[in-house]
Amino acid sequence: MTLQNFFEYIDQHKGDCIKRLAEIVAIPSVSAEVGKREDVIRMGVWIKTELERLGAETKRVDPGMQTIDGQEIPYPPVILGSLGNDPNKKTVLVYGHYDVQPALQADGWSTDPFTLTEKDGRLYGRGSTDDKGPVLGWFLMIDAHQKLGLELPVNIKLCFEGMEESGSEGLDEVIEQEAGGWFKDVDCVCISDNYWLGRNKPCLTYGLRGVSYFRIVVTGPGADLHSGVFGGAVHEPMTDLVHLMSKLVTPQGRILIPGLMDEVAALTEEEKATYETLDFSVEDLQSSIGAKNNIHQDVPSILMARWRYPSLSLHGIEGAFYSPGQKTVIPAKVSGKFSIRTVPHMTVDKVTELVCEYVKKEFSKLGSKNQLLVECMHAGRPWMSSPNHWNYVAGAQAVKKVFGVEPDLTREGCSIPVTLTFQEVLNKNVLLLPVGACDDGAHSINEKLNVTNYIEGIKLLGAYCHELATVEKTD
Amino acid sequence: MTLQNFFEYIDQHKGDCIKRLAEIVAIPSVSAEVGKREDVIRMGVWIKTELERLGAETKRVDPGMQTIDGQEIPYPPVILGSLGNDPNKKTVLVYGHYDVQPALQADGWSTDPFTLTEKDGRLYGRGSTDDKGPVLGWFLMIDAHQKLGLELPVNIKLCFEGMEESGSEGLDEVIEQEAGGWFKDVDCVCISDNYWLGRNKPCLTYGLRGVSYFRIVVTGPGADLHSGVFGGAVHEPMTDLVHLMSKLVTPQGRILIPGLMDEVAALTEEEKATYETLDFSVEDLQSSIGAKNNIHQDVPSILMARWRYPSLSLHGIEGAFYSPGQKTVIPAKVSGKFSIRTVPHMTVDKVTELVCEYVKKEFSKLGSKNQLLVECMHAGRPWMSSPNHWNYVAGAQAVKKVFGVEPDLTREGCSIPVTLTFQEVLNKNVLLLPVGACDDGAHSINEKLNVTNYIEGIKLLGAYCHELATVEKTD
Numbered sequence: 001m002t003l004q005n006f007f008e009y010i011d012q013h014k015g016d017c018i019k020r021l022a023e024i025v026a027i028p029s030v031s032a033e034v035g036k037r038e039d040v041i042r043m044g045v046w047i048k049t050e051l052e053r054l055g056a057e058t059k060r061v062d063p064g065m066q067t068i069d070g071q072e073i074p075y076p077p078v079i080l081g082s083l084g085n086d087p088n089k090k091t092v093l094v095y096g097h098y099d100v101q102p103a104l105q106a107d108g109w110s111t112d113p114f115t116l117t118e119k120d121g122r123l124y125g126r127g128s129t130d131d132k133g134p135v136l137g138w139f140l141m142i143d144a145h146q147k148l149g150l151e152l153p154v155n156i157k158l159c160f161e162g163m164e165e166s167g168s169e170g171l172d173e174v175i176e177q178e179a180g181g182w183f184k185d186v187d188c189v190c191i192s193d194n195y196w197l198g199r200n201k202p203c204l205t206y207g208l209r210g211v212s213y214f215r216i217v218v219t220g221p222g223a224d225l226h227s228g229v230f231g232g233a234v235h236e237p238m239t240d241l242v243h244l245m246s247k248l249v250t251p252q253g254r255i256l257i258p259g260l261m262d263e264v265a266a267l268t269e270e271e272k273a274t275y276e277t278l279d280f281s282v283e284d285l286q287s288s289i290g291a292k293n294n295i296h297q298d299v300p301s302i303l304m305a306r307w308r309y310p311s312l313s314l315h316g317i318e319g320a321f322y323s324p325g326q327k328t329v330i331p332a333k334v335s336g337k338f339s340i341r342t343v344p345h346m347t348v349d350k351v352t353e354l355v356c357e358y359v360k361k362e363f364s365k366l367g368s369k370n371q372l373l374v375e376c377m378h379a380g381r382p383w384m385s386s387p388n389h390w391n392y393v394a395g396a397q398a399v400k401k402v403f404g405v406e407p408d409l410t411r412e413g414c415s416i417p418v419t420l421t422f423q424e425v426l427n428k429n430v431l432l433l434p435v436g437a438c439d440d441g442a443h444s445i446n447e448k449l450n451v452t453n454y455i456e457g458i459k460l461l462g463a464y465c466h467e468l469a470t471v472e473k474t475d
Numbered sequence: 476m477t478l479q480n481f482f483e484y485i486d487q488h489k490g491d492c493i494k495r496l497a498e499i500v501a502i503p504s505v506s507a508e509v510g511k512r513e514d515v516i517r518m519g520v521w522i523k524t525e526l527e528r529l530g531a532e533t534k535r536v537d538p539g540m541q542t543i544d545g546q547e548i549p550y551p552p553v554i555l556g557s558l559g560n561d562p563n564k565k566t567v568l569v570y571g572h573y574d575v576q577p578a579l580q581a582d583g584w585s586t587d588p589f590t591l592t593e594k595d596g597r598l599y600g601r602g603s604t605d606d607k608g609p610v611l612g613w614f615l616m617i618d619a620h621q622k623l624g625l626e627l628p629v630n631i632k633l634c635f636e637g638m639e640e641s642g643s644e645g646l647d648e649v650i651e652q653e654a655g656g657w658f659k660d661v662d663c664v665c666i667s668d669n670y671w672l673g674r675n676k677p678c679l680t681y682g683l684r685g686v687s688y689f690r691i692v693v694t695g696p697g698a699d700l701h702s703g704v705f706g707g708a709v710h711e712p713m714t715d716l717v718h719l720m721s722k723l724v725t726p727q728g729r730i731l732i733p734g735l736m737d738e739v740a741a742l743t744e745e746e747k748a749t750y751e752t753l754d755f756s757v758e759d760l761q762s763s764i765g766a767k768n769n770i771h772q773d774v775p776s777i778l779m780a781r782w783r784y785p786s787l788s789l790h791g792i793e794g795a796f797y798s799p800g801q802k803t804v805i806p807a808k809v810s811g812k813f814s815i816r817t818v819p820h821m822t823v824d825k826v827t828e829l830v831c832e833y834v835k836k837e838f839s840k841l842g843s844k845n846q847l848l849v850e851c852m853h854a855g856r857p858w859m860s861s862p863n864h865w866n867y868v869a870g871a872q873a874v875k876k877v878f879g880v881e882p883d884l885t886r887e888g889c890s891i892p893v894t895l896t897f898q899e900v901l902n903k904n905v906l907l908l909p910v911g912a913c914d915d916g917a918h919s920i921n922e923k924l925n926v927t928n929y930i931e932g933i934k935l936l937g938a939y940c941h942e943l944a945t946v947e948k949t950d
Contacts, residue, residue, distance in 0.1 A: 209703060213801045222765020228684060228889025231816050232728050232786030233760060233777050235768045239726050242789055246721035251714050251841040253707050285708060290697020293710045293844040302708050311707030313805050314717055316795030321812060323793065326688045326852055328814055330788050337796060339803055341706050366726040369768040377801055414703025 003401065003466050007459050009144045014455055017140055018123065021454070022116035024098075024132050025125040031076065031099035031166040034068050040076040040162045043098045047135075047160050051081040054142050056158070058082075059182060063163075063170025076162025078174045080182050083142065084155035090468055091155040093186040093426070095418060096135035096193060097164030100127035101443050108445045122448040129436035129449040134192035134457065135160060137435060141462040153469030157186055164193075164418075172421050179425050187473065188391040189422045189430040190464065192457070196437050197410045201279035202399045202460070204392055205432035207307060207411030208419060210342035210382035212351045215318075216244055216359055217335045217373040225330040235368040237334045238320055245336050247362045249312040253295050253305065255340070257312075257358045263346040264309060271308070275300035278408045284438075307411035311341045337377075341413060348379040383420045383430075384411075391429040394471045398463035402456055429475070433464060478876065478941055482934050484619045489930055492615050493598065496929070497591035499573075499607050500600040506551065506574035506641040509543050515551040515637045518573045522610075522635050526556040529617050531633070533557075534657060538638075538645025551637025553649045555657050558617065559630035565943055566630040568661040568901070570893060571610035571668060572639030575602035576918050583920045597923040604911035604924040609667035609932065610635060612910060616937040628944030632661055639668075639893075647896050654900050662948065663866040664897045664905040665939065667932070671912050672885045676754035677874045677935070679867055680907035682782060682886030683894060685817035685857035687826045690793075691719055691834055692810045692848040700805040710843040712809045713795055720811050722837050724787040728770050728780065730815070732787075732833045738821040739784060746783070750775035753883045759913070782886035786816045812852075816888060823854040858895045858905075859886075866904040869946040873938035877931055904950070908939060 010017065029043035030036040044060075051058045063075040076099065085091075103113035103126040111117040116125040123133070138158065145152050163169045175183070197203050218237040225234065249255050280299050286292050296302045305311065318335040321327045342351060359374040386392070387409045399407040416432075423430045435457030441447045485492065504518035505511040519535070526533045534555040540547050551574065578588035578601040586592040591600040598608070613633065620627050638644045650658070672678050693712040700709065724730050755774050761767050771777045780786065793810040796802045817826060834849040861867070862884045874882040891907075898905045910932030916922045 211703065211803065213803070220766060220768045225764060226889060227786070227788040227790070227814060228686065228816055229887070230764060230781065231788045231888060232780035232784055233769055233771065234764055234766075235726055235770055236728075236788055238789040238791070239724055239728075242717055242720045243726060245717045249714055251710055251718060251843040253711075253714075289700060289705060289709055291695060291709075293695045294708055295710055296708065305707035306705065309707055311702070313702040313706045313711060313803070314713040314795075315702070315802055315804060316713070316797050316806065317792055318797055318799060320789075320791030320797070321793075322791050322795070322797040326812065326814075327790060328686065328688070328788070329790060331791065337801065339702060339801075341703055368726040369770075412704070413706060414701060 003463060005148055006144055006150060006462050009148055010140070010455060010458050013144070014451070017455065017458065018116070018118065018451070020140065021123065021128065021133055021136055024136060025116040025127050026114055028114045029099045029127070029162065030102050031163050032102050034071055034073060037073045037076070040099050041074065044077045044079055044162050047079045047098055050139055051079070051158065054083065054139065054146065056081040056083040061174050063174065066169065075170050078171060079160045080178065081158035082182065084152055085185070086155060089153065089155050090187045090473060091157060091185045092465065092468055093157040093159060093183060093189045093422070094138055095159045095189065095191045095422065096138070097131045097161050098135060099162040099165050100130065100132070101165050110446055118451070121451045123451060123454060124446055124448045126447055128447055129440040130442035130447065131164070131193045133449040133454050134435045137192065137454070137458045137461050140458050144462070152465065154465045155185070157183060168418060171418060175421050175425050183426055186426055186428055188428055188468070189426065190433050191419060191430065192433050192435050192461070193416065194412060194432050194434045195440060195442070196434055197408050198279040198284060199437045199439055201405060201408055202403050203408035203410045203434060204387065204395045204399070205410045205412060205434060206387045206392065207384040208382060208415055209307070209413050210346070210380045211339050211415055212342055212348060212379040213337070213339040213377045214355055215335050215337050215375060215377055216241060217333065219333045219371040221330070221332045224332045227328045227330050230330060234330065235370050236330050237370050238331055240363070240366055240368045240370050241317065241334050241336045243366055244359055244362055245314055245338070248314070248338060253311060255310060255312045257354050259354050260310065260351065263350055265344045267304070267308070272300070274409050275303050278303065278410070306413040308343055310343055310346065312338060314338045343382050344384050346382065348381060352376040352379070380415050380417055381420060383423065385423070385430055389429045390471045390474050391431045391468070394467035395431050395433050395464055397467040397471070398460055401463045401467070402459045433460070435460070478938060480623055481619055481625060481937050484623055485615070485930060485933050488619070489926070492930065492933065493591070493593065493926070495615065496598065496603065496608055496611055499611060500591040500602050501589055503589045504574050504602070504637065505577045506638050507577050509546055509548060512548045512551070515574050516549065519552045519554055519637050522554045522573050525614055526554065526633065529558065529614065529621065531556040531558040536649050538649065541644065550645050553646060554635045555653065556633035557657065559627055560660070561630055564628065564630050565662045565948060566632060566660045567940065567943055568632040568634060568658060568664045568897070569613055570634045570664065570666045570897065571613070572606045572636050573610060574637040574640050575605065575607070576640050585921055593926070596926045598926060598929060599921055599923045601922055603922055604915040605917035605922065606639070606668045608924040608929050609910040612667065612929070612933045612936050615933050619937070627940065629940045630660070632658060643893060646893060650896050650900050658901055661901055661903055663903055663943070664901065665908050666894065666905065667908050667910050667936070668891065669887060669907050669909045670915060670917070671909055672883050673754040673759060674912045674914055676880060676883050677878050678883035678885045678909060679862060679870045679874070680885045680887060680909065681862045681867065682859040683857060683890050684782070684888050685821070685855045686814050686890055687817055687823060687854040688812070688814040688852045689830055690810050690812050690850060690852055691716060692808065694808045694846040696805070696807045699807045702803045702805045705805060709805065710845050711805050712845050713806055715838065715841055715843045715845050716792065716809050716811045718841055719834055719837055720789055720813065723789070723813060728786060730785060730787045732829050734829050735785065735826065738825055740819045742779070742783070747775070749884050750778050753778065753885070781888040783818055785818055785821065787813060789813045818857050819859050821857065823856060827851040827854070855890050855892055856895060858898065860898070860905055864904045865946045865949050866906045869942035870906050870908050870939055872942040872946070873935055876938045876942070877934045908935070910935070
């Protein structure tokens with residue numbers, strides 16, 4: 001009995017695998033809608049029942065009540081599972097989420113979003129790729145092993161939540177509570193909730209940027225003023241704010257806050273080389289952004305700008321006129337919002353300190369009599385793992401077994417906060433092992449998962465467990 | 476029979492004058508509300524009936540239908556009146572409006588806004604000062620002359636509209652149509668629809684600034700982007716826009732558009748002297764703006780900045796994030812709105828040309844691949860009259876007769892478009908002769924008209940007619 005038998009089994013049961021996915025795509029587990037909360041909970045119960053059918057021990061944790069639109073409704077449960085506790089095997093913790101983004105056919109879907117529809121090798125449906133397909137992949141992988149009488153080579157702990165699309169409310173507390181309990185023996189973590197860099201080549205993802213979100217508030221007159229009556233006589237908060245915002249970043253994306261770039265990890269020759277061979281092109285970027293206004297002209301520069309260097313984006317202004325048409329008001333109080341995507345070794349405190357100091361200094365240069373407030377509204381740290389860790393080695397060998405290629409080593413520019421929580425609370429390595437392709441449209445209309453990504457993805461999760469079992473554990 | 480008899484008559488009938496004002500404040504002629512349109516029309520009919528009672532010829536002009544909130548309702552009528560056609564007398568055209576701003580007691584009014592309430596010498600009620608008090612002043616002045624058997628020393632044409640608070644829709648057409656008809660013999664125009672500079676001293680107003688409203692549109696990616704995923708890789712429209720907006724004006728209000736200030740009329744010693752003696756203080760400004768963030772520290776500089784120099788205000792940005800909280804989006808298309816208050820001898824075309832040329836040049840310096848559009852969305856010219864004109868001389872002598880002081884000569888920073896229309900279509904001098912005080916709160920809660928301003932105002936309108944009759948007509 002070999003891994004090959006498992007691969008063949010999955011190929012032979014392709015139709016069943018798709019049918020099972022259709023079954024859960026049909027449950028509209030939209031966590032953002034009050035009216036769908038019952039469906040989210042139903043989906044959580046489905047997960048628990050299915051885990052038990054596979055022989056897993058389970059635990060349902062209910063994080064309490066949520067007030068949404070003035071209504072009190074229960075949070076969906078976090079479902080924990082445990083399969084095997086052989087002290088001679090490694091233990092991998094698998095995370096996924098069973099809630100989905102909202103979807104209405106009226107938004108422009110070509111098919112009913114909650115009816116999985118196969119067309120041209122693609123499985124269209126809300127949650128197909130984010131994250132029901134990958135979650136079900138783990139179940140089908142385990143099921144295939146059991147049907148084949150093939151022993152699972154690792155112990156598996158599972159953690160599935162139903163609030164990922166709505167801020168993962170309550171999850172951190174569960175992870176902290178269970179660190180010494182349900183998650184006690186975990187050796188490494190695997191999350192399949194991101195995407196390949198391109199459409200054709202699998203990847204392992206080992207880094208995510210953090211984010212520090214700021215606001216600059218400038219307060220002037222006691223109330224909004226008529227610009228005809230008072231224009232020219234008062235220091236206008238909008239003028240001050242726009243001057244300050246123009247001092248933060250250049251049109252070429254260069255951050256102007258002194259000292260900030262000193263915090264960025266130096267680029268090594270080894271890391272630089274990893275950007276040369278990735279399955280990505282300038283055209284891929286232009287197709288994603290729907291324009292040709294890219295700053296950089298070569299792939300390594302583009303990807304480094306998105307993954308390993310900080311960026312600063314100006315999001316907007318609260319308190320000023322924002323509607324179409326014309327309004328001739330001098331706003332009394334305006335609040336400019338911007339965020340900095342952070343990377344190793346930037347720290348939240350240092351970034352806040354540098355930004356606030358600089359903005360205050362620039363404001364003092366303006367010679368305005370208005371009042372300034374600058375503050376960090378929210379901050380999440382960057383996450384980075386080592387692609388040389390045995391967890392990644394197992395992932396890379398699994399990719400090679402299933403796809404016959406070395407995976408791309410990627411990072412992403414955005415944040416997946418649970419990744420950092422797992423790494424820090426459990427102090428274990430986290431591998432991001434995506435199943436879907438870059439064009440799956442996770443949060444868009446016509447979300448899809450390619451049949452090949454799905455089927456080969458199930459094989460990948462199985463192969464990863466087998467590689468985990470044999471790789472040398474060096475920590 | 477002298478003017479003194481008229482003054483005494485008004486003093487003796489103070490109670491009646493207030494009672495009459497209460498009668499029309501009780502008609503909630505709010506032009507902005509569909510549900511109150513019948514009341515606005517009722518108020519127009521009241522005006523017409525009252526004019527006829529005074530023996531005036533009248534004409535009702537209905538400007539047609541308005542679509543508001545998807546409903547078709549008639550525009551309120553423009554009511555024209557004519558009293559006297561003695562070719563040996565001068566003919567003055569009086570303009571006013573009988574509609575009012577919306578008002579709800581729930582907004583914070585201390586009393587019912589549509590019940591005129593006298594307290595501490597103040598008449599509280601919506602429309603008391605804007606503009607029912609001054610409009611009724613003309614009627615009561617005429618009525619007093621008739622009761623006293625005192626001949627009106629001028630022919631009076633009257634023009635009252637019911638859409639002033641909602642853009643004066645249809646009025647310009649009526650003025651143009653009647654230029655050679657109802658308004659044929661007009662020698663000068665008088666409008667009582669603005670306010671004293673302070674609380675204590677009457678004024679004549681001889682200038683208003685114009686306004687040119689612009690937008691700068693920067694377009695980048697095909698759709699809004701996730702700042703985590705794409706931050707650092709694309710030229711962000713918000714960055715470009717904020718850089719451009721910061722190049723327009725300094726925090727001290729200095730306009731940075733080259734050539735723009737060259738268009739401004741030079742300050743003469745004579746004009747400069749007029750700012751020295753005005754009834755205004757730095758504290759008056761600070762009290763109006765509810766703060767101490769005034770740019771200038773002396774009265775002449777403050778008033779010149781508001782009246783005779785241009786100003787540039789940044790109003791806001793359309794298309795960017797404007798809500799409380801945080802959103803990490805790179806907006807695909809943003810539109811920055813700003814306006815320039817214009818003064819003699821700036822022309823609409825020259826201002827547009829200088830602004831567009833400059834913004835385009837500054838954009839080209841940014842080295843961005845985004846797309847730029849800059850355009851003037853709307854423009855109204857400044858208005859200026861000569862305070863030496865015989866119409867103003869009559870006004871000033873009238874103030875001296877009633878108040879015993881020389882009036883302040885003021886301008887205002889905002890626009891009253893009908894002023895310019897009358898001046899240009901009829902080619903006659905327009906005098907702004909305010910009745911109310913600076914703190915009347917025309918568009919606010921607790922709008923009021925002081926009893927003294929009202930009573931002395933009625934006298935002022937009468938005295939003005941008498942002075943008009945005797946002043947030498949030099950044009």
